[in-house]
Amino acid sequence: MRCWEIGPRAGIDGLRRAERPELLPGPGEVLVEVIAAGLNYRDLMVLRGDYGGGLPESRVPLSDGVGTIAALGDGVSGVAVGQRVIAPHFTQWREGAFGLALFGNDLGVTADGWLASHIVLPAEALIVVPDRVSDATAATLAVVGGTVWHAMVAFGEAGSGKLVLAQGTGGVSLFALQLAKALGAQFAITSSSPDKLARCRELGADYTIDYRARADWAAALLEQTSGRGADVVVDTLGFPALGETVAACAVEARIGTLGALSGSPAAHGSASQGAIIGKNLTIKGIASGSRAMLAAALEVIAEHDIEMVIDRRFAFADALAAFHHLESGAHMGKVLIEIS
Numbered sequence: 001m002r003c004w005e006i007g008p009r010a011g012i013d014g015l016r017r018a019e020r021p022e023l024l025p026g027p028g029e030v031l032v033e034v035i036a037a038g039l040n041y042r043d044l045m046v047l048r049g050d051y052g053g054g055l056p057e058s059r060v061p062l063s064d065g066v067g068t069i070a071a072l073g074d075g076v077s078g079v080a081v082g083q084r085v086i087a088p089h090f091t092q093w094r095e096g097a098f099g100l101a102l103f104g105n106d107l108g109v110t111a112d113g114w115l116a117s118h119i120v121l122p123a124e125a126l127i128v129v130p131d132r133v134s135d136a137t138a139a140t141l142a143v144v145g146g147t148v149w150h151a152m153v154a155f156g157e158a159g160s161g162k163l164v165l166a167q168g169t170g171g172v173s174l175f176a177l178q179l180a181k182a183l184g185a186q187f188a189i190t191s192s193s194p195d196k197l198a199r200c201r202e203l204g205a206d207y208t209i210d211y212r213a214r215a216d217w218a219a220a221l222l223e224q225t226s227g228r229g230a231d232v233v234v235d236t237l238g239f240p241a242l243g244e245t246v247a248a249c250a251v252e253a254r255i256g257t258l259g260a261l262s263g264s265p266a267a268h269g270s271a272s273q274g275a276i277i278g279k280n281l282t283i284k285g286i287a288s289g290s291r292a293m294l295a296a297a298l299e300v301i302a303e304h305d306i307e308m309v310i311d312r313r314f315a316f317a318d319a320l321a322a323f324h325h326l327e328s329g330a331h332m333g334k335v336l337i338e339i340s
Helices: 041-048 099-104 133-141 142-155 169-182 193-203 216-223 239-247 273-278 293-305 315-328
Strands: 002-005 014-021 029-038 066-071 084-086 116-122 164-165 186-191 209-210 230-235 249-257 283-284 311-313 334-338
Touching: 029 084, 029 133, 041 283, 041 315, 066 116, 066 133, 066 142, 084 133, 133 273, 142 230, 142 249, 142 293, 164 169, 164 239, 164 311, 169 186, 169 293, 186 193, 186 216, 193 209, 216 239, 230 239, 239 249, 239 273, 311 315, 315 334
Parallel strands: 164 186, 164 230, 186 209, 230 249, 249 283, 311 334
Antiparallel strands: 002 014, 029 066, 029 116, 029 334, 066 084
């Protein structure tokens, strides 16, 4: 099989192509022929050595993908050869509570990921993709689908009458926008690009804030909402911007923090305890979502004919260019690599 490997973790240019013997599924496993794979910011962190310790240079990256079942291992039932499937990147997190042991089976990090012609996955982790969901949407869904559902729905309880806020126009924020509107919620989003904000309004955003024009973007949101603020925040900025995020919140708001685009995961919070207590806010760290959460997101996608926003598509041979495009920050939505 053909694949890409993370190499010495010195950055994107450390990626290297490789050829390996054909994979065979073991008991309880399924061999999947990969159709396409999606990139996430954490994939850049893996290549830089900022996510996951002690990884072998031969690790295959990427946590998102879709493929067709090519072969079944012994004892596998409930799925069939030829079906399109996806899986949560924490392949052992089927439902219920999160646990640290899940990091031991993390696709693209502690287990080989989707940037290959084939991948072997636990059969019980698989989710069959409905026919009406496109390859591109399925290939870019696993990380953002489970994560956004966890932050916005399972924790945030977003729905009719709620106002959801997301920052930036990456894959997480745009999927949060699409999902929120499907669930009947209002949505606010920030960006430094007027063109991207215009596109967000086309996707259904109710409130848009240019944070380059308004560094006090929380105040701008409060102005637009007559002082209300956000009930749910899908927080991609992280703790360096937490003070502004808290300021943008309504009383009793819930903040699901899952990204660190304003600094790094090691940064300390910029919000005072008093500001958090004063609004009676709840903050939860979100380390992705379970298979059950991803399946729930996929069901809404199929029901509402949601198409993931794809910024650019790259061929398998152009994986380096795909990573560089993601790193540039010029994208809006997801970056896709087509494999088969």
